[in-house]
Amino acid sequence: MNWDSGLLLLILATSLLPGLVIFFLPEERVDIRTTLNMAGAVIKLVLVGVVIWGVLHGHQYETRLPLLPGGLDLVLHADAESVLFVTLSTVLWLVTTIYAIGYLEGSPHRSRFFGFFSLCVTATVGVALAGNLITFLLFYELLTLSTYPLIVHRGTEEARQAGRIYLRYTIAGGALLLVGTVWLYNVAGCVEFNHRGVLAWLDDSDREALTAIFVLLIAGLGVKAALVPLHGWLPRAMVAPAPVSALLHAVAIVKAGAFGIARVVDDVYGVEFAASLGVTGPLAVLAATTIIYGSLRALFQDNLKRRLAYSTVSQVSYIVLGIAIVGPIATIGGLVHLVHQGVMKITLFFCAGNLAETLGVHNISDMNGVGRRMPWTMAAFTIGALGMIGVPPLAGFISKWHLGLGALDAGQDWVVVILAGSSLLNAGYFLPVLYAAWFKAPPDAWPAERSYGRRETAWALLAPPVVTALLTLAVGLLASAPFSPLQWARFITTQEYAP
Amino acid sequence: MAILLPLAGVLVCFLWPRRAKPLGLVTALGVVVCVAGLGWQVVEQGAQRYAVGGWGAPLGIDLYADGLSLLMLMVTAVVGLGISVYSSGYFGRKTAAVFWPLWLFLWAALNALFLSADIFNLYVTLELLGLSAVALVALAGGADALTAAMRYLLVSLLGSLFYLLGVALLYHSFGSVDIVILAERVEPSPAVWAAVGLMSAGLLLKTAVFPLHFWLPPAHASAPAPVSAMLSALVVMASFYILLRLWLEIFPLNGAALGQLFGLLGAAAVLWGGIQALRQTRLKLLIAYSTVAQLGYLFLAFPLGTSFAWKGALYLLVSHALAKAAMFMAAGNILRFGGHDRIADLDRVAQRLPLTLTAFTLAGISSMGLPPSGGFTGKWMLLDAALYTGQWWWALTLILGGLLAAAYVFKVVGYAFTPAEVTHEASVVPARMEWTALLLALAAVLLGLFTPWPLALLDIGFPFGGGYAG
Numbered sequence: 001m002n003w004d005s006g007l008l009l010l011i012l013a014t015s016l017l018p019g020l021v022i023f024f025l026p027e028e029r030v031d032i033r034t035t036l037n038m039a040g041a042v043i044k045l046v047l048v049g050v051v052i053w054g055v056l057h058g059h060q061y062e063t064r065l066p067l068l069p070g071g072l073d074l075v076l077h078a079d080a081e082s083v084l085f086v087t088l089s090t091v092l093w094l095v096t097t098i099y100a101i102g103y104l105e106g107s108p109h110r111s112r113f114f115g116f117f118s119l120c121v122t123a124t125v126g127v128a129l130a131g132n133l134i135t136f137l138l139f140y141e142l143l144t145l146s147t148y149p150l151i152v153h154r155g156t157e158e159a160r161q162a163g164r165i166y167l168r169y170t171i172a173g174g175a176l177l178l179v180g181t182v183w184l185y186n187v188a189g190c191v192e193f194n195h196r197g198v199l200a201w202l203d204d205s206d207r208e209a210l211t212a213i214f215v216l217l218i219a220g221l222g223v224k225a226a227l228v229p230l231h232g233w234l235p236r237a238m239v240a241p242a243p244v245s246a247l248l249h250a251v252a253i254v255k256a257g258a259f260g261i262a263r264v265v266d267d268v269y270g271v272e273f274a275a276s277l278g279v280t281g282p283l284a285v286l287a288a289t290t291i292i293y294g295s296l297r298a299l300f301q302d303n304l305k306r307r308l309a310y311s312t313v314s315q316v317s318y319i320v321l322g323i324a325i326v327g328p329i330a331t332i333g334g335l336v337h338l339v340h341q342g343v344m345k346i347t348l349f350f351c352a353g354n355l356a357e358t359l360g361v362h363n364i365s366d367m368n369g370v371g372r373r374m375p376w377t378m379a380a381f382t383i384g385a386l387g388m389i390g391v392p393p394l395a396g397f398i399s400k401w402h403l404g405l406g407a408l409d410a411g412q413d414w415v416v417v418i419l420a421g422s423s424l425l426n427a428g429y430f431l432p433v434l435y436a437a438w439f440k441a442p443p444d445a446w447p448a449e450r451s452y453g454r455r456e457t458a459w460a461l462l463a464p465p466v467v468t469a470l471l472t473l474a475v476g477l478l479a480s481a482p483f484s485p486l487q488w489a490r491f492i493t494t495q496e497y498a499p
Numbered sequence: 500m501a502i503l504l505p506l507a508g509v510l511v512c513f514l515w516p517r518r519a520k521p522l523g524l525v526t527a528l529g530v531v532v533c534v535a536g537l538g539w540q541v542v543e544q545g546a547q548r549y550a551v552g553g554w555g556a557p558l559g560i561d562l563y564a565d566g567l568s569l570l571m572l573m574v575t576a577v578v579g580l581g582i583s584v585y586s587s588g589y590f591g592r593k594t595a596a597v598f599w600p601l602w603l604f605l606w607a608a609l610n611a612l613f614l615s616a617d618i619f620n621l622y623v624t625l626e627l628l629g630l631s632a633v634a635l636v637a638l639a640g641g642a643d644a645l646t647a648a649m650r651y652l653l654v655s656l657l658g659s660l661f662y663l664l665g666v667a668l669l670y671h672s673f674g675s676v677d678i679v680i681l682a683e684r685v686e687p688s689p690a691v692w693a694a695v696g697l698m699s700a701g702l703l704l705k706t707a708v709f710p711l712h713f714w715l716p717p718a719h720a721s722a723p724a725p726v727s728a729m730l731s732a733l734v735v736m737a738s739f740y741i742l743l744r745l746w747l748e749i750f751p752l753n754g755a756a757l758g759q760l761f762g763l764l765g766a767a768a769v770l771w772g773g774i775q776a777l778r779q780t781r782l783k784l785l786i787a788y789s790t791v792a793q794l795g796y797l798f799l800a801f802p803l804g805t806s807f808a809w810k811g812a813l814y815l816l817v818s819h820a821l822a823k824a825a826m827f828m829a830a831g832n833i834l835r836f837g838g839h840d841r842i843a844d845l846d847r848v849a850q851r852l853p854l855t856l857t858a859f860t861l862a863g864i865s866s867m868g869l870p871p872s873g874g875f876t877g878k879w880m881l882l883d884a885a886l887y888t889g890q891w892w893w894a895l896t897l898i899l900g901g902l903l904a905a906a907y908v909f910k911v912v913g914y915a916f917t918p919a920e921v922t923h924e925a926s927v928v929p930a931r932m933e934w935t936a937l938l939l940a941l942a943a944v945l946l947g948l949f950t951p952w953p954l955a956l957l958d959i960g961f962p963f964g965g966g967y968a969g
Contacts (some may be wrong), residue, residue, distance in 0.1 A: 067950065069807070137870060148909075155917045163916070164909070179894065186886045283863075391716065
């Protein structure tokens, strides 16, 4: 096996192997566990750097292992789109690992937690690198299984209930996806992801079947992407520990769903072919409904993490919307939001975790004056929240700008109304939080305060949100710099819409 | 050799009961080596035929090994070795003296069955298999086990009897019991139809296909864990294997109607077994009903009938064998550790046996058919065949069955994640019992990543080449 094809396997192995070793470590070996985790994350980052360089220079990275009879292979493939997602998950994994080490200090079952945590990242990276639907499906299911233990990690009745509901949704979704995949292989033969789609050459007689398959696939993926009405598990899953919620909402699950939809529309059906089937219009409407519905529900949540969860429901659909508006600029907006939403949402969840961990604050009604007690945390939160609303020059603005522009470009003016409405709603559910945190007087005592000396909280809890908040600023301000997510999304889009 | 060695082991264990354990283990290893040797021979030189005592087919006893038999032998060897290692930790000395001869005898019967080249020999070996299995069920002692064993005995005899009647009819009509010769001579006639009916009914009863499954859960659940593992994983394979041989080689052309009937029964088994499993409150009963469901899948291959479907069903069978053995072993560990297998009170036990729980979960993943696992590969092939032949309702059954499996597996696994406090007391479950379960479950999962080799194996001797294959 040469270096190029081995590289992708190595990228998977850098989180898989530490994960497997960690399972067998005794609870008290914090040092080994931490070293393994960090080493894996850093090595993965370096390897991903190599792949980025390679892809830019037109290198082909591909690994192929026979998986099923009939020429179905397990294909790992690094193209521009997968690199985007891999980079996102690798960077955020590193940050979240640091956070999780600080967050879970001294709590039980840490070996189990970090083991599954690593498996979960392996699955996410596998989803990103999958070169055909069957490989995608394999890692997608692995993701379902490896996140379940994380969601129920606390073991309370509420957590287990959330876990059950999560499984009910995702396993049913996985089954739909499986049916869709098998059917597609039956109709179209061996299908591998390709920039221009691979189905356009099929007979007209298959169009009905293809439409049905599209519905199945999107329904299967929509469960994880939390499209309304398949979103029910997401707000409940926020009972998981904060680093898990952060990773789930920003990278792992919902993104795997959104990324899958991008793959199906762009690389299996091909954007233009999907549009000619007439399936992108309904998808766009579905996404728009989800955006508005999620925001509306978020308005009425008092629990901070629940509000953030509904905000995720809404924000992830921007990605889907961007893909479903057929047009290059909107596609850029959707893809870039994949990254931007991840960076912003992870910041917000880190901050929510910090408040809960340090002060015992879980509800927005308890957040009065919290900015004075934890200025750094709340500064990060503010950047994340403003970014979500779409205030220039933060990350969210870049995505919304492109989405709006793309919609106008594609002649779908109604989308702009949705975007404006949603931004208003975003402001409606984030600004009161910010106001309360900064301008209201703090209470005499916090619900459950822990003292960290002169610092506002442990450094491992503080550094990650600050770093991701800075990232939020950076990807917005430096959007035109080379290697920014925006430029990369443009790079992808030129491949898909090339004449 | 693969037959004689365990038989020799039986004698030795029987003669020196005090040493039964080490002797049994050595025999088990020996059998594995023999099977590996045979495997090498078959892979290198193609299907093997061996006339016992030098007498040819019509007169003497022929042994025949092609890819299909080899696959069965190998699975039996792997699971058998696992069961042997597990049992060496499970049974006390007194029971061991009885267990080992019986178990080796059962193993010998299984190997002989997979190698038989005529339908009468198949009958003999099936009968031997049944008898040793019944004795093993009774090993647990107690009223429950005895009742279950008794019922099992009756069912087993009844099944064999039906089968024997079928054999007699065929012999009477065509003057031979050799599979190859019969395949040449058989032509549609009322006698053949009656034979097919009788033999199928007998074998369906023994394979515990819905609605003839009633005897299986109590028998499998009340036996000691290693015995449950061998019953659920290996013994059920035997009758399905015979059915497959008959169907593929002797009656290749008889009608889609019967195939559809088998498919219907299979589908009913998948759903009924899944629902029943979900309703159980005892772990071993849950696993036993899951066997009913898993066996149902196999029968979905009959209406589909393409070679792809057959291979898928066999792949499912193999991964079922590995996974189910692992599951019963895991249940045995839990039972041993906590003294009960009530699912609702499982948390305190399960958290202290992480390896066992992992084994159960991995095996469960294969049963659900989630990728990557042997169960997924098999299910994928069946799904593909179902859609290919345009019979989408079987695909629906497969999916529903998978969902039910997920429901009952996670019903158990969910209990591992509770805040029940962990106390550090010494585990009384020997490490090898935990590891055997884990390794077998792992094998079931890994089977999904290394598909080409077992599938290539199946093509040796072209068991799917003739007649019905598509």
